[in-house]
Amino acid sequence: MINLVHNEMIKLVRKKRLYVIIAIIAVLVFLFTYAQMKQVESMQERLGTMDWRTELQQEITNTQNRLNSSGISDEWRGYLQIQVSQQQYYLEQDINPSAPGAPTFMRVFIENSIDLVLPLLVVVVVADLVSSESSVGTIKMLLTRPVKRWRILFSKLLTMILSVSFIVLSLGFLSYAISGAVFGYSGWNLPILTGFAIEGEELVTTNVRLIEQWQYILMELGLTWFVGITVGAITLMLSVIMRSTAAVMGVMLAALISGAILSNMVSSWESAKYFFMVNLRVTNYISGMGAPIDGMSLGFSLSVLAIWGLAALVIAFITFTRKDVY
Amino acid sequence: MTDLPSTLVVKNLCKKIGRKEIIKNLSFELKEGEVFGFLGPNGSGKTTTVRMLVGLIKPTSGEVHIYGHHLQKDFIKAIDNIGCIVENPELYPYLTGWENLQQFARMVPGIKKARLKEVVDLVGLQNRIHDTVKTYSLGMRQRLGIAQALLGKPKVLILDEPTNGLDPGGIREMREFIRTLAERDKISILVSSHLLSEIQLMCDRVAIISKGQIIKIDSVEHLLAAQERVWWTLDPVAEGKQIISKTMTIFSEKEGVIVTNYDEKNIASVNETLVRKGVRVHGIEVKLPTLEDLFIELTGGETID
Numbered sequence A: 001m002i003n004l005v006h007n008e009m010i011k012l013v014r015k016k017r018l019y020v021i022i023a024i025i026a027v028l029v030f031l032f033t034y035a036q037m038k039q040v041e042s043m044q045e046r047l048g049t050m051d052w053r054t055e056l057q058q059e060i061t062n063t064q065n066r067l068n069s070s071g072i073s074d075e076w077r078g079y080l081q082i083q084v085s086q087q088q089y090y091l092e093q094d095i096n097p098s099a100p101g102a103p104t105f106m107r108v109f110i111e112n113s114i115d116l117v118l119p120l121l122v123v124v125v126v127a128d129l130v131s132s133e134s135s136v137g138t139i140k141m142l143l144t145r146p147v148k149r150w151r152i153l154f155s156k157l158l159t160m161i162l163s164v165s166f167i168v169l170s171l172g173f174l175s176y177a178i179s180g181a182v183f184g185y186s187g188w189n190l191p192i193l194t195g196f197a198i199e200g201e202e203l204v205t206t207n208v209r210l211i212e213q214w215q216y217i218l219m220e221l222g223l224t225w226f227v228g229i230t231v232g233a234i235t236l237m238l239s240v241i242m243r244s245t246a247a248v249m250g251v252m253l254a255a256l257i258s259g260a261i262l263s264n265m266v267s268s269w270e271s272a273k274y275f276f277m278v279n280l281r282v283t284n285y286i287s288g289m290g291a292p293i294d295g296m297s298l299g300f301s302l303s304v305l306a307i308w309g310l311a312a313l314v315i316a317f318i319t320f321t322r323k324d325v326y
Numbered sequence B: 001m002t003d004l005p006s007t008l009v010v011k012n013l014c015k016k017i018g019r020k021e022i023i024k025n026l027s028f029e030l031k032e033g034e035v036f037g038f039l040g041p042n043g044s045g046k047t048t049t050v051r052m053l054v055g056l057i058k059p060t061s062g063e064v065h066i067y068g069h070h071l072q073k074d075f076i077k078a079i080d081n082i083g084c085i086v087e088n089p090e091l092y093p094y095l096t097g098w099e100n101l102q103q104f105a106r107m108v109p110g111i112k113k114a115r116l117k118e119v120v121d122l123v124g125l126q127n128r129i130h131d132t133v134k135t136y137s138l139g140m141r142q143r144l145g146i147a148q149a150l151l152g153k154p155k156v157l158i159l160d161e162p163t164n165g166l167d168p169g170g171i172r173e174m175r176e177f178i179r180t181l182a183e184r185d186k187i188s189i190l191v192s193s194h195l196l197s198e199i200q201l202m203c204d205r206v207a208i209i210s211k212g213q214i215i216k217i218d219s220v221e222h223l224l225a226a227q228e229r230v231w232w233t234l235d236p237v238a239e240g241k242q243i244i245s246k247t248m249t250i251f252s253e254k255e256g257v258i259v260t261n262y263d264e265k266n267i268a269s270v271n272e273t274l275v276r277k278g279v280r281v282h283g284i285e286v287k288l289p290t291l292e293d294l295f296i297e298l299t300g301g302e303t304i305d
Helices: A002-014 A017-047 A052-068 A074-093 A102-113 A117-126 A128-136 A138-143 A149-183 A213-241 A245-265 A270-274 A283-287 A298-322 B046-053 B075-079 B097-106 B113-123 B138-150 B168-185 B196-202 B220-227 B237-244 B264-276 B291-299
Strands: A191-194 A197-199 A202-204 A209-212 B006-017 B020-031 B035-039 B061-066 B082-085 B156-160 B188-193 B205-210 B213-219 B229-235 B250-254 B257-261 B280-287
Touching: A002 A017, A002 A149, A002 B097, A017 A102, A017 A117, A017 A149, A052 A074, A102 A117, A102 A149, A102 A213, A102 A283, A117 A128, A117 A149, A117 A213, A117 A245, A128 A138, A128 A149, A128 A213, A128 A245, A138 A149, A149 A213, A149 A298, A191 A213, A209 A213, A213 A245, A213 A283, A213 A298, A270 A298, A283 A298, B006 B046, B006 B188, B020 B046, B020 B188, B020 B213, B035 B046, B035 B168, B035 B196, B046 B082, B046 B156, B046 B188, B061 B075, B082 B138, B097 B113, B097 B138, B113 B138, B138 B156, B138 B168, B168 B188, B168 B196, B188 B196, B196 B220, B205 B220, B205 B291, B213 B220, B229 B237, B237 B250, B237 B257, B237 B264, B264 B280
Parallel strands: B035 B188, B035 B205, B082 B156, B156 B188
Antiparallel strands: A191 A209, A197 A202, B006 B020, B006 B061, B205 B213, B229 B257, B229 B280, B250 B257
16 A cells, blocks of 8 residues: 555646645745735835724724614624724734734735635645546556556545645645744734634634644644645546536635535525535634524535535445446 | 457447437457557547446446456456557656656555556656656657556557658557567457558458447458459450459459459469450559448448448
8 A cells, every 4th residue: 555655646746736835835925915014004104003993993994884774784794893803802912913924924824725726726636536546547557457447546535635635734834834934933823813703793702712823834734734625525526427528627616615605695595504615614613604594504514515425435435446447 | 369368359249329320239359479459540439438348438238357357247257458549658757767657656556666666667757757747749648648558467469550650760669569579478358450561561360340339340451352453454354354254253343453363373364365365464463352342342332431
């Protein structure tokens, strides 16, 4: 089995996919670092001060003004109210929610990449693991060796898990290393609030507690990894079923983008919560943002993802071991 | 030949896709050190059969035994004796030839570096083995394909259209190579092809397959001897025909050409009689039937498609 995984790793490295991934992440981090730098600068100009309290107070006032205006939907109003109470909590406790620093940038970057950027990177690597072998024809070479078929797919599964881990780690490392050059590398011990719960439209703060930022980031990385593995498993299944890598990428792209759109508009379509792509933003549960649909919680989303991932793997293994190769 | 042990035994092999029967009840055997031809036009089921022999496609019914190991039930042991190229040798274009061989070597226990060197030398790729495969010519890829097929010292080699895309020099080289492997190393080799000339030059026995069925299995000499024809170009035709028909069987006649069976002993005497009786003989040609002719002959009028 080690030999098989060794083979897969060589193919992965020689196809240069991983370099592409690193390049994409680096470019994105550069872009966002620059954007945030500009934002900080313009904020400074506008307010004439660097004080975050004034800034946060300003934001709260803005939101409250919007709440008072008519013509916003009830759903949106509820969300804004939650946001305001969270911000007020930060202000009262004297915690700067967006204190600059590489760890903070990294935290926000991971949060924002979990439902689209990370899955896309995973898809880029995993989509052709099996389908490229079928379309080029090397699958015939693999399956006519004295090795059982399930072992070959299992080696590809392990390769998928290794690649996802690599992607999540590079996401963390690059966002820290690059943004640190601008914002400084300190801030690991910054206190972060977590444990928000939302019942109806009330922000329940009974369980809210402070944890240090590095713990928070560790939790986020864990969740991100889990999401990556799920997306990887589903992509692997498609890669087994379809010969064309482009088709695999297309299907996954459509699913992921529709997921991003759906989570913004499905609050009234309750059964949509069983789609895996609506459940990708699991970091929202620990940061205290509302769930897109009532009845969704961290446990629920993780279970939905796990079931999708496992089902995908079962289908992938059954198909791969039984199918006729033409 | 018949007293040699069988290496590959195929019994009543069938494959249905949906309701369509693609392969109908194939049975044949390969003997040790024999080159066995699998001859049929495109779409006759050659490649499907080859894929069933190496476990890529599961037969609907029937059995494949390789050195006594049942392919479907005991895949690892059975496939261990087989080396194959199915259609074109597809290799990883972004790896070098050597790295490609390493990939396959890692999948089989007990293949040493020395064995890799050995097969590279055998196919004569020493000079280019460390270049990436995408820079290889088709002939070089074909040779690398043979190298990977021989890596595990197989006792049965299955080559699907091995000369596809090769230039005449390459074809000849391949042919000699296949003969050497069979004669020197006692490997059984199954070669599929749609070219009669190719099968004729390198095989000992041949199975002719059409529409998923074997219509004849015979030694190459027998098959061809029975099918060789003499083309007589004569003037006047009618008179010549009369003379020839006394000693030989006439199969067809068109545009001044009479086609008869091949009968070595009588050609000279028939010619003599013709000349004596004033028939001008423009040509006497011994011709091998084309695959199409052979088919029409064997299937009784059925054409290739």
